[in-house]
């Protein structure tokens with residue numbers, strides 16, 4: 486269980502996140518929604534300590550992760566992998582090496598520096614790439630891939646970390662509708678297949694409703710909705726998105742149903 490306990494983050498006088506409390510059960514797929522500036526990224530970044538809370542605590546399985554330092558903090562960051570809007574791959578390195586970076590904590594920096602990846606690590610990385618249909622790209626430079634392919638590499642890298650939680654910060658914001666679906670399907674598959682908890686910031690309400698089993702709505706740093714997607718009425722969504730409601734509610738393109746197939750059990 487991940488517990489966010491009365492967490493506030495201020496930047497100067499302004500609270501980006503204010504007195505937020507949240508419990509996330511193992512295996513949940515939570516969509517954090519809300520208009521731009523609502524505090525979604527700050528909330529996610531505090532969970533893996535890319536931002537420090539000004540007040541409050543974050544606990545995972547009863548352990549306070551807000552006070553971790555050194556090796557303990559590295560271990561925590563390994564257990565909660567982060568996926569970013571801009572993929573954060575090393576563009577000039579090949580896809581395989583980018584995915585192997587997710588094994589860093591398992592193999593140690595010295596071995597990684599000299600590219601002394603074990604056969605097992607390589608097999609795990611290749612299996613992750615296979616799951617997302619990009620194994621044939623393993624030898625290509627990451628920067629030569631399309632946005633959707635790069636995000637799948639980033640998801641593969643997150644998966645080989647063997648995390649308990651994946652924090653995805655607007656993972657589809659720079660993708661076209663087809664790649665949006667491919668990337669969300671990939672996240673859904675690892676959630677269902679491995680039981681990895683996913684907390685995903687999403688601007689698109691349609692996508693959030695389609696893929697998440699729980700929605701957390703934020704406005705001005707506070708949680709203003711927390712429930713099943715079906716419980717979020719269009720009126721409540723209008724309140725949540727304010728002047729951006731037209732973008733997410735009117736004239737939207739319906740999202741196709743997620744792909745149902747499960748991945749091959751190659752990665753264990």
Ligand SMILES: Nc1ncnc2c1ncn2[C@@H]1O[C@H](COP(=O)(O)OP(=O)(O)OP(=O)(O)O)[C@@H](O)[C@H]1O
Nearest residue numbers: 496500501519520521522523524525526527528688
């Ligand atoms: N490092 C920072 N320094 C100063 N203000 C910040 C910083 N990071 C975030 N903020 C402010 O905190 C508020 C919440 O930002 P945050 O990025 O968390 O919102 P968001 O809901 O993720 O928005 P978006 O969808 O546009 O990324 C905004 O007003 C933002 O300007």
